[in-house]
Amino acid sequence: MNAYSERIKNLKPSAIREIFKHTADPAVIPFAAGNPSPEAFPAEKLAAISADIFREEPVTALQYAVSEGYPKLREWVKEDLTQKDIFKAGDDDVIITAGAQQVMELATKVLCNEGEAIICENPSFIGSLNSFRSYNAKLVGVDIDEQGMLPEKLEAALKANPRTAFIYTIPNFHNPTGITTSLQRRKDILSLAYKYNVMIVEDNPYSELRFSGLDIPSVKSMDKKGHVIYAGTFSKTIAPGLRVGYMCAPEGIVQKSIAALQCSTVHTNILAQMIAYRFMTGVNLEEYLEELRLIYKRKCNLMLNSLKFAFPTAVKFTEPEGGLFIWGTLPYSSDGDSAGFCKKAIQHKVAVIPGSAFSIKEGEKTLSFRLNFSTPTDEQIERGVEILAKCF
Amino acid sequence: MNAYSERIKNLKPSAIREIFKHTADPAVIPFAAGNPSPEAFPAEKLAAISADIFREEPVTALQYAVSEGYPKLREWVKEDLTQKDIFKAGDDDVIITAGAQQVMELATKVLCNEGEAIICENPSFIGSLNSFRSYNAKLVGVDIDEQGMLPEKLEAALKANPRTAFIYTIPNFHNPTGITTSLQRRKDILSLAYKYNVMIVEDNPYSELRFSGLDIPSVKSMDKKGHVIYAGTFSKTIAPGLRVGYMCAPEGIVQKSIAALQCSTVHTNILAQMIAYRFMTGVNLEEYLEELRLIYKRKCNLMLNSLKFAFPTAVKFTEPEGGLFIWGTLPYSSDGDSAGFCKKAIQHKVAVIPGSAFSIKEGEKTLSFRLNFSTPTDEQIERGVEILAKCF
Numbered sequence: 001m002n003a004y005s006e007r008i009k010n011l012k013p014s015a016i017r018e019i020f021k022h023t024a025d026p027a028v029i030p031f032a033a034g035n036p037s038p039e040a041f042p043a044e045k046l047a048a049i050s051a052d053i054f055r056e057e058p059v060t061a062l063q064y065a066v067s068e069g070y071p072k073l074r075e076w077v078k079e080d081l082t083q084k085d086i087f088k089a090g091d092d093d094v095i096i097t098a099g100a101q102q103v104m105e106l107a108t109k110v111l112c113n114e115g116e117a118i119i120c121e122n123p124s125f126i127g128s129l130n131s132f133r134s135y136n137a138k139l140v141g142v143d144i145d146e147q148g149m150l151p152e153k154l155e156a157a158l159k160a161n162p163r164t165a166f167i168y169t170i171p172n173f174h175n176p177t178g179i180t181t182s183l184q185r186r187k188d189i190l191s192l193a194y195k196y197n198v199m200i201v202e203d204n205p206y207s208e209l210r211f212s213g214l215d216i217p218s219v220k221s222m223d224k225k226g227h228v229i230y231a232g233t234f235s236k237t238i239a240p241g242l243r244v245g246y247m248c249a250p251e252g253i254v255q256k257s258i259a260a261l262q263c264s265t266v267h268t269n270i271l272a273q274m275i276a277y278r279f280m281t282g283v284n285l286e287e288y289l290e291e292l293r294l295i296y297k298r299k300c301n302l303m304l305n306s307l308k309f310a311f312p313t314a315v316k317f318t319e320p321e322g323g324l325f326i327w328g329t330l331p332y333s334s335d336g337d338s339a340g341f342c343k344k345a346i347q348h349k350v351a352v353i354p355g356s357a358f359s360i361k362e363g364e365k366t367l368s369f370r371l372n373f374s375t376p377t378d379e380q381i382e383r384g385v386e387i388l389a390k391c392f
Numbered sequence: 393m394n395a396y397s398e399r400i401k402n403l404k405p406s407a408i409r410e411i412f413k414h415t416a417d418p419a420v421i422p423f424a425a426g427n428p429s430p431e432a433f434p435a436e437k438l439a440a441i442s443a444d445i446f447r448e449e450p451v452t453a454l455q456y457a458v459s460e461g462y463p464k465l466r467e468w469v470k471e472d473l474t475q476k477d478i479f480k481a482g483d484d485d486v487i488i489t490a491g492a493q494q495v496m497e498l499a500t501k502v503l504c505n506e507g508e509a510i511i512c513e514n515p516s517f518i519g520s521l522n523s524f525r526s527y528n529a530k531l532v533g534v535d536i537d538e539q540g541m542l543p544e545k546l547e548a549a550l551k552a553n554p555r556t557a558f559i560y561t562i563p564n565f566h567n568p569t570g571i572t573t574s575l576q577r578r579k580d581i582l583s584l585a586y587k588y589n590v591m592i593v594e595d596n597p598y599s600e601l602r603f604s605g606l607d608i609p610s611v612k613s614m615d616k617k618g619h620v621i622y623a624g625t626f627s628k629t630i631a632p633g634l635r636v637g638y639m640c641a642p643e644g645i646v647q648k649s650i651a652a653l654q655c656s657t658v659h660t661n662i663l664a665q666m667i668a669y670r671f672m673t674g675v676n677l678e679e680y681l682e683e684l685r686l687i688y689k690r691k692c693n694l695m696l697n698s699l700k701f702a703f704p705t706a707v708k709f710t711e712p713e714g715g716l717f718i719w720g721t722l723p724y725s726s727d728g729d730s731a732g733f734c735k736k737a738i739q740h741k742v743a744v745i746p747g748s749a750f751s752i753k754e755g756e757k758t759l760s761f762r763l764n765f766s767t768p769t770d771e772q773i774e775r776g777v778e779i780l781a782k783c784f
Contacts, residue, residue, distance in 0.1 A: 005502060130655035266493050269664050
């Protein structure tokens with residue numbers, strides 16, 4: 001007798017996971033994952049920090065902790081975000097979460113009644129979309145171009161959905177497309193949020209991984225009216241296995257999120273929070289991040305150059321200024337969808353994700369597909385692209 | 393503009409947290425917490441294990457992992473629960489969670505539509521109650537005696553609430569009362585769940601901490617029809633800061649829980665899962681647990697003996713056979729509630745939790761209060777009980 005709840009009965013595991021099953025095979029070239037580069041993990045440093053913690057403050061690392069997060073890490077995040085004009089003392093607060101994904105889950109839980117709309121870039125990150133779906137939200141997609149969401153389409157979506165809980169955006173090196181929302185478009189999104197009195201959830205996991213172009217102010221930094229919930233993470237700057245991220249938002253929303261997190265995970269793994277704090281304060285951060293960016297820049301350029309060399313110009317690829325992903329688009333296919341191409345690729349031992357996995361409407365056809373350049377080795381990038389080109 | 397969702401707008405942080413603010417003061421004697429004894433933490437062993445992991449398999453410990461849990465730990469849990477007749481191969485599956493609390497959250501998300509009933513022992517663990525409240529469930533309390541839930545009251549609750557998602561029970565060393573549900577009562581709960589076709593969520597965090605009396609079969613072990621979701625944890629056997637627990641349930645429920653966890657925490661902190669696996673397989677488990685039980689037994693007996701010596705017989709205390717808690721009940725108070733007594737206690741630097749924090753109806757009056765014997769030192773137990781008796 002399993003009568004699943006309405007909110008969960010249609011929730012499927014991420015389509016990406018199906019692809020992941022193939023990637024367990026070491027012969028498969030991993031262009032499918034969203035994993036940071038394992039060669040960039042500061043494993044030795046983390047091992048030393050972990051040993052220090054167990055020697056110096058074992059009980060703190062092992063006993064129950066407060067739900068809002070390890071106080072020192074929370075203060076560090078507040079200071080870091082103050083410098084970026086994101087945290088506004090007196091208005092905002094911070095909660096440490098098990099990665100930025102939990103911020104999406106908490107924001108939905110706190111703000112969105114079942115059946116209310118969440119407006120997203122189309123396509124968007126499947127993890128977040130499934131988080132919204134898991135609360136029975138109505139997903140509304142807004143088309144994007146190389147500058148981000150189209151403001152007139154966003155306004156139409158807001159007009160058509162008076163019961164909108166929030167607008168969800170990934171403005172930097174968007175997952176899956178790699179696109180960065182321009183300054184003007186960020187301002188447009190914010191004014192529309194004010195005009196229609198809705199919140200914005202700004203998901204910014206990759207901001208420290210900008211390897212070309214200039215930083216653009218975050219939507220949260222431009223907000224003067226408490227309309228933005230900001231999500232950050234240590235998954236890309238340290239390591240995702242730690243599961244440490246954070247929400248910075250108006251105080252009331254953070255307080256409700258603390259109450260919600262308290263009756264779910266109780267608190268985020270405390271050893272991981274202590275490791276994150278000691279790491280961020282113990283390294284020369286600018287130097288460390290610069291090294292990280294160089295790794296990503298090299299890998300991205302290698303993949304882009306390989307793609308340009310191997311594919312005809314009719315196949316389009318985005319040119320990200322940071323992050324982990326390139327978005328390819330085929331000029332045609334027999335069924336108007338990239339799934340056949342991706343299937344052929346996996347048969348030839350290259351894993352890529354069909355674009356439909358990121359569609360707001362589940363199963364919607366698209367000629368696009370997502371490529372990850374951070375996980376594969378340089379050799380895998382070159383060989384994988386050659387194979388892909390042959391599949392096309 | 394913060395329009396909170398219906399499910400969250402009335403959710404308050406746990407009342408226990410208010411008391412915790414006082415316990416930051418080292419002069420306060422901590423009878424309020426539900427913390428395992430810090431002297432029981434195997435800190436040195438965990439430090440060594442953690443160093444081994446960072447040396448031998450750093451990338452596994454730092455990279456993204458699968459949502460269902462670290463495969464080796466999941467297998468270990470399945471084997472352990474097979475020996476206890478809890479895991480039934482072919483029918484059941486296991487997911488590793490961030491503590492047993494996340495099991496409550498997932499079970500509610502997967503099974504309970506807003507407004508549907510969850511039937512609980514009254515009183516019950518506030519963390520779980522808040523988890524149910526956070527999905528707008530209707531909480532229905534069933535009175536208990538020293539044998540557990542009263543079957544006729546449970547049946548009346550089931551009759552009165554045809555839209556019941558599940559029955560929630562903590563059969564061993566119940567939080568907050570310390571009571572253990574008898575074998576007959578467990579059978580009664582199971583037959584009623586069959587009769588009214590509802591699920592049971594069996595929360596069993598303390599089962600390894602039985603220090604007197606004989607083990608009683610879990611409800612899940614007696615279930616032949618796939619009606620029980622079982623929650624376990626490593627919080628009491630290793631350390632709660634790790635945030636590692638698990639759900640064992642019929643496969644479909646676990647699969648839906650995996651999909652829900654995937655779009656929340658993505659996966660449970662992988663280093664903590666690896667530490668838990670290596671610890672459970674690397675120690676002489678029976679010897680280790682026996683030492684743990686001796687610590688708890690000694691502390692419980694010390695508190696019970698001190699209570700009997702210091703208080704008149706009109707004040708009643710439960711005599712738990714395991715776990716962390718003793719439940720006291722005053723014979724009277726001017727307002728029929730224990731809050732005044734608890735307030736006086738904290739003014740005299742002893743923190744105890746008023747029973748009303750665990751009431752199904754928020755704020756319902758009760759003459760009872762909860763005492764924790766695992767966190768304080770022996771000296772604190774003796775001195776704290778003396779002070780409490782004077783407050784009475």
